[in-house]
Amino acid sequence: MKGLDLALSYFNDYGKPMIEKEFSEHADKITVGLVGEGSECYGYDDLSSQDHDFDMGFCMFITQKDYDEFGFKLERAYAKLPREYMGFKRKILSPVGGDRHGVIIIEDFYKKFLGVSDIPNDVKWWFFVPEHSLSTATNGKIFYGENSDFMKVRNNLLKGYPHDVKLKKLAKALILAGQSGQYNYSRCISHGERGSASFAICEFVKNFMSAIYLINNTYQPFYKWAFKGLRDLPILSECEPSLEGLLEYGNSLDESNLKCQIIEDLCKMLINELKKQNLSDATCLNLETHAYSVTDKIKNAEIRNMHIMEG
Secondary structure, X not given: OOHHHHHHHHHHHHXXXXXXXXXXXXXXXXXXXXXXXXXXXXXXXXXXXXXXXXOOOOEEEEOHHHHHHHHHHXXXXXXXXXXXXXXXXXXXXXXXXXXXXEEEEHHHHHHHHHOOOXXXXXXXXXXXXXXXXXXXXXXOEEEEOOOOHHHHHHHHHOOOOOHHHHHHHHHHHHXXXXXXXXXXXXXXXXXXXXXXXXXXXXXXXXXXXXHHHXXXXXXXXXXXXXXXXXXXXXXXXXXXXXXXXXXXXXXXXXXHHHHHHHHHHHHHHHHHHHHHOOOOOOOOXXXXXXXXXXXXXXXXHHHHOOOOOOO
């Protein structure tokens, strides 16, 4: 059973009755779900995921103010819930379930991943938050209580990057993908620098994937889940096998020629999507040229005037 399904079932059987019976007067202040660190929060967990930090626990998000009022009692009630369920045992990380499950203060949760307890008005803030942190803060599912301070921040984050920030990040990803894949890879091969050629491929794949996530208006998760997440995206998910192949193939003459062809095919697909979404007006097949065209569409002068490599 997937961790999300296990947590939801455990909550429905024990957590929800506990809240409704013992905390009915505070129920509208509690948001329950499974969000945060761990493959189970993405639905990416499998049997091998259960060897660490895996149990049927769930998160109960409340504000600092509400914690001061009834948080300790809620922690104690959570600690008393059955420790075995459907063949799984709840790990004893702390008396209240550890920092991944149990009672979690909303302000602390967002500060951990975003550095702030709410989204600042300064648009430049978006350039300093790691994308995988934004992904972690918005993954998972909410089981109960969707009208809360937790959901206000979550729903704003789920809108994705502000449009001009998205364009700036996309421009950076495009130019780096173009330089590493369309230009430097073949040059490294011609110089006999196969190690550097592998570095170039890694840079191309990393930045090409970043562009795909941005086009999908989805935050890219931590690198070990990036390919898995890519397969689920509605736009350009068909690129995943080719991107994975670029990392798996060697750099012999035949393999390098194949890689160059794969790179060009991928770039054509990406450019077609850029034009389809009216993100670029360029007509060539050079990603660097498209990067500058994307930049021209940024309305915020301060963001538009940032160096092309920033973002």
